[in-house]
Amino acid sequence: MKRIVITTAALLAMAAPAMAGHTAAVGQGNCSYCHKVNLVTQHGGFAATVCQTCHDIPATDGMATAVKDTIAAGVAGQQYACSNCHGSQSHAQKHPGYAANYSTYNGVEPGYGTTTWTGATSYTPATPAAKMYQLCVKCHSSNGLGATTNATSGVVGPSGLNLTDQAWEFSPTNRSAHPVIVTLNNQTGSPAPRALKTTEMKAPWLNVGNQTMTCADCHDFVDTGIQGAGITWSLKGTNKAWPYTVAGVTTGTFQTMNNNSMSFCWNCHNFSGAGEVHTTGDHSGVKCIDCHIRVPHGGKVSRLIGTATPGLPARYSGDGKGGEMPHVTAFKKAASGTYGTSSCSTNCGEHGSISGGETW
Numbered sequence: 001m002k003r004i005v006i007t008t009a010a011l012l013a014m015a016a017p018a019m020a021g022h023t024a025a026v027g028q029g030n031c032s033y034c035h036k037v038n039l040v041t042q043h044g045g046f047a048a049t050v051c052q053t054c055h056d057i058p059a060t061d062g063m064a065t066a067v068k069d070t071i072a073a074g075v076a077g078q079q080y081a082c083s084n085c086h087g088s089q090s091h092a093q094k095h096p097g098y099a100a101n102y103s104t105y106n107g108v109e110p111g112y113g114t115t116t117w118t119g120a121t122s123y124t125p126a127t128p129a130a131k132m133y134q135l136c137v138k139c140h141s142s143n144g145l146g147a148t149t150n151a152t153s154g155v156v157g158p159s160g161l162n163l164t165d166q167a168w169e170f171s172p173t174n175r176s177a178h179p180v181i182v183t184l185n186n187q188t189g190s191p192a193p194r195a196l197k198t199t200e201m202k203a204p205w206l207n208v209g210n211q212t213m214t215c216a217d218c219h220d221f222v223d224t225g226i227q228g229a230g231i232t233w234s235l236k237g238t239n240k241a242w243p244y245t246v247a248g249v250t251t252g253t254f255q256t257m258n259n260n261s262m263s264f265c266w267n268c269h270n271f272s273g274a275g276e277v278h279t280t281g282d283h284s285g286v287k288c289i290d291c292h293i294r295v296p297h298g299g300k301v302s303r304l305i306g307t308a309t310p311g312l313p314a315r316y317s318g319d320g321k322g323g324e325m326p327h328v329t330a331f332k333k334a335a336s337g338t339y340g341t342s343s344c345s346t347n348c349g350e351h352g353s354i355s356g357g358e359t360w
Contacts, residue, residue, distance in 0.1 A: 095221035095234075098135060107134030108143055110167040116175060116189045117300035119148060119168040132214040133170065133180050141167035150313040159232060159250055161320045169297035175333075175358060176305075177298030178213060185209040191302060196269075197336045200276075205268050218264075237267035242296075243289050243318065254318065257284035265296075277339040282350075289318035290327045290348075301358045302333040308347055311360035330357025 098105065107129030110120035123143045129135040138144055140163065145153035148165040157163045170180045173189035184195045195209030205211060220236035232248050242264040244252035255263050257271065257278050265271070265288075271278040278284070293299050293306040293316040306312055306326035318324025327348040334343050345354045 099132065099216050099219075099221040102129050102132045102135040105129055105135050106138075107131075107136075108138045108141075109134055110137055110141065110143075110171075110181075112171050112173055114173060114188075116173050117151075117168075118171070118173070119151065119165055120171070123167075132216060133166075136215045137167040137170075141165050143167065150311070152313045152315045159320075162315050164295055164297070164315055166297055169295070169299075171298065174298045175300060175302045178218075178296070179211060180213055180215065180297075183210050183212055191333055193333075193335050200270055200336060202268055202270055235264050237264065239264050239266050243294055251319075254287040254289055254324070256287050260288065263288075276337070277343075280339075286327075287318070287324075289324055291344075292326070294318055294320050300360050301331055303331070305331045305344075305358070307331065307359045309359045313360075330354055330359050332357045 105128060107126040108123040109126045111122035111124060112118075113121050119142055120137075123138075123141075126134040129138075142148045142153075142165050145155050145163060145165065147154075148168060151165045151168040153163045153165060155163045170177050171189070172182045172187055174187070175189050175191065177187060177190075179187070184190065187194055198206050198208050201208055205213075216236070218236055219234045221234060232250060233242070235242065235247070239262045240247035241255065241260070241262040243254055245255055245259050245262065246252055247262065247264075253259070260266070289306070291306065292304050293312075295316050296304050299305070299316070300311070301307060305328055306316055307328050307330060308325045309329065312325070314320070314322030318326070327346045327350075328344050329347050330345045330353075332343050332354060334340075341351050342354055345351050345357060
């Protein structure tokens, strides 16, 4: 750990909100009394552990900012908020600059093995980031969140739910993933057919299987609101509701094909029309989360399907906490327009058992 050198000018410039630990006069005292190697010790009775999860690492490679190397310390037993030193802005309010100017920041490129639904095995510095996801996964992955289990971290986000490992979710080895890192035709873990039909997509996503997208295609990083956009998950576009019928809420009525006119998915996808499984039979009255995972970045099962099996992470269930589990128990991928009752098994009595299906 590099030694922190605090100059007289820096000390005088600090806005010290009741930093009772600073008892020595300027130019005197022992800095090591407060500036320990562990962020918890350094901040005394700091109320949250979110910051230290990402920042309690050495800033020796230009890839991360170590709070323990840069922040003034408090005193044991006293509570501090990030705003004591960083002002009243939330961390999310920094995202507008990140998204617009990602190529001026350093990021990481995740590396993967060959096993389906596993996290990144390495992170290579991208200095600077050549693609937006390289900047985003620098923090929103095990690189920044620490160890993740089944793509779920131990860090709780502003929504009250655990943050997920997006490098894991967008891995090319997954059976399903939005095409952020590679095109769908290059999604090696996905069985054929990989891309949807052109009729199932909307412009500008009609070159199916051959396009990639960015994080900013779905997420809007404007400088308002506790989560950046003032809408839950910072969703972008005409429609912002997911998985509930109303945008900006964390509970409510779940969407079905009968009540999802404001569904976020409609911004890019077209689920109506002849032969579409979403409007076949009584599917139009089924909740979206009865079949699909709540976090739609990527999944272990094709077509972002969730299954009511032990491997499904609680974060991917309907309520994000292990409740509202899907009714699908196994899934067989088919070409669009050819799905039938033998394409999946369910626990709701609508479909019988199948063999060889994908499960979580």
